[in-house]
Amino acid sequence: MAPPSLNDFRNFAVTKGHGAKGISDLRLDALPDQYIQPPEERIDVTKVLDKEPRFFLVSDNGQKRLSDAVFLVVPVIDISNLDDPVVADRIAEAAEKWGFFQIVNHGVPVEVLENVKVAARRFFELPVEEKIKYTQENSPSKAVRLTTSFIPKADKVLEWKDYLSLFYVSDDESSKYWPAACKNEAMEFMNKSEFVIKWLLKVLMQRLNVEDLDSKESLLMGSRRINLNYYPICPNPELAIGVGRHSDVSTFTFLLQDHIGGLYVRKLETDFWIQVPPIPGSIVINVGDALEIFSNGKYKSAEHRVAANGNNNRISVPIFVNPSPGEIIGPLPEVLENGEKPIYKHVLYSDYVKHFYRKSHDGKLTVDFAKV
Numbered sequence: 001m002a003p004p005s006l007n008d009f010r011n012f013a014v015t016k017g018h019g020a021k022g023i024s025d026l027r028l029d030a031l032p033d034q035y036i037q038p039p040e041e042r043i044d045v046t047k048v049l050d051k052e053p054r055f056f057l058v059s060d061n062g063q064k065r066l067s068d069a070v071f072l073v074v075p076v077i078d079i080s081n082l083d084d085p086v087v088a089d090r091i092a093e094a095a096e097k098w099g100f101f102q103i104v105n106h107g108v109p110v111e112v113l114e115n116v117k118v119a120a121r122r123f124f125e126l127p128v129e130e131k132i133k134y135t136q137e138n139s140p141s142k143a144v145r146l147t148t149s150f151i152p153k154a155d156k157v158l159e160w161k162d163y164l165s166l167f168y169v170s171d172d173e174s175s176k177y178w179p180a181a182c183k184n185e186a187m188e189f190m191n192k193s194e195f196v197i198k199w200l201l202k203v204l205m206q207r208l209n210v211e212d213l214d215s216k217e218s219l220l221m222g223s224r225r226i227n228l229n230y231y232p233i234c235p236n237p238e239l240a241i242g243v244g245r246h247s248d249v250s251t252f253t254f255l256l257q258d259h260i261g262g263l264y265v266r267k268l269e270t271d272f273w274i275q276v277p278p279i280p281g282s283i284v285i286n287v288g289d290a291l292e293i294f295s296n297g298k299y300k301s302a303e304h305r306v307a308a309n310g311n312n313n314r315i316s317v318p319i320f321v322n323p324s325p326g327e328i329i330g331p332l333p334e335v336l337e338n339g340e341k342p343i344y345k346h347v348l349y350s351d352y353v354k355h356f357y358r359k360s361h362d363g364k365l366t367v368d369f370a371k372v
């Protein structure tokens with residue numbers, strides 16, 4: 001296919017199916033205008049807290065003073081002993097104070113993690129004629145969709161990312177419709193993660209006094225979606241963004257990132273961003289909007305984003321653990337038992353998700369859809 005004319009990059013990436021990878025492969029000297037983010041959406045290094053100790057203004061008996069030095073690190077939790085109550089405490093605390101944490105020694109075999117990253121790369125390296133079979137217009141199933149950016153028709157400026165989104169309906173559907181280049185590895189990652197996903201949910205729910213998970217399985221984790229994200233090498237990465245500021249709409253997200261790095265989380269109640277460093281074999285867990293709503297705001301779905309990279313392609317593979325689309329989500333009765341006032345109302349989960357997909361990434365605004 002002929003390379004795009006200067007003004008035709010959007011058409012080339014979106015309509016013709018070449019994606020950000022197709023543009024990356026052209027090895028342009030400069031980032032096309034269609035990808036240049038306004039300054040406020042670029043990663044501002046002065047707002048990134050990395051490794052250096054920081055001081056915050058705190059209030060002591062009405063007196064303002066600088067806090068002791070704080071090193072900000074997203075919690076890394078060793079979950080090798082699933083029965084240890086200290087582990088459960090750390091998870092609940094991280095979900096409240098950060099909305100983000102990493103788990104290590106989680107029992108998902110390293111080769112399963114490696115295989116799904118290799119498979120993602122294999123899929124994105126297919127010729128465009130193969131990949132285009134999975135775009136919204138051509139896909140054999142609604143459960144499989146290849147997209148570039150986030151929602152190209154809503155995104156005024158495109159994000160520097162391609163993603164294959166696979167909705168899990170059944171093993172049979174996955175085997176029939178998911179692309180051969182990655183389906184076995186994606187299924188294996190989902191299956192081998194199921195045990196730890198259920199255990200995490202149990203721990204998070206126990207702290208909300210929710211004990212009977214069986215009757216709530218469809219509400220809390222009745223559907224799953226796995227995305228294969230590909231962030232190709234970017235000319236002028238400082239002008240672009242891999243994924244813009246957003247919170248996930250899931251109950252929680254079980255995210256595998258490769259060794260490249262670039263995922264940033266906003267420290268709650270501040271304007272500062274902290275990198276979630278790649279740790280070999282770890283999984284990043286982030287609270288999604290549905291869990292923030294179930295917990296009436298006790299657990300926080302933190303805003304996060306991904307930088308573009310000028311030297312390396314990056315892969316990440318989130319499993320979004322979601323309510324069933326037909327469930328009504330709202331603060332759980334157990335959470336409101338003590339007379340706490342609900343800050344969220346009840347909404348149909350598929351309406352909530354459609355609201356998310358109707359607009360570009362906009363930080364934490366999606367959750368306003370469910371605010372009282």
Ligand SMILES: COc1cc(/C=C/C(=O)SCCNC(=O)CCNC(=O)[C@H](O)C(C)(C)COP(=O)(O)OP(=O)(O)OC[C@H]2O[C@@H](n3cnc4c(N)ncnc43)[C@H](O)[C@@H]2OP(=O)(O)O)ccc1O
Nearest residue numbers: 145150165223225243248249250320322325350353354357
């Ligand atoms: C950060 O960058 C991201 C993040 C994400 C996803 C993050 C998540 O947290 S995913 C959790 C999503 N939840 C679910 O998957 C729940 C189960 N799914 C559903 O309930 C349904 O798929 C549905 C979302 C309710 C849509 O189904 P349906 O009622 O049949 O309507 P549709 O016509 O298919 O879609 C409505 C509307 O949404 C757009 N859309 C749907 N799915 C996707 C998708 N996977 N990717 C992109 N857009 C999607 C669709 O285009 C429709 O819009 P129209 O304008 O065409 O009407 C994901 C990607 C990131 O980059």
Ligand SMILES: O=C(O)CCC(=O)C(=O)O
Nearest residue numbers: 229248257263306316318
């Ligand atoms: O690539 C990453 O590390 C995170 C991607 C992400 O936030 C998402 O897909 O929702």
Ligand SMILES: [Fe+2]
Nearest residue numbers: 246247248304
């Ligand atoms: Fe996300």
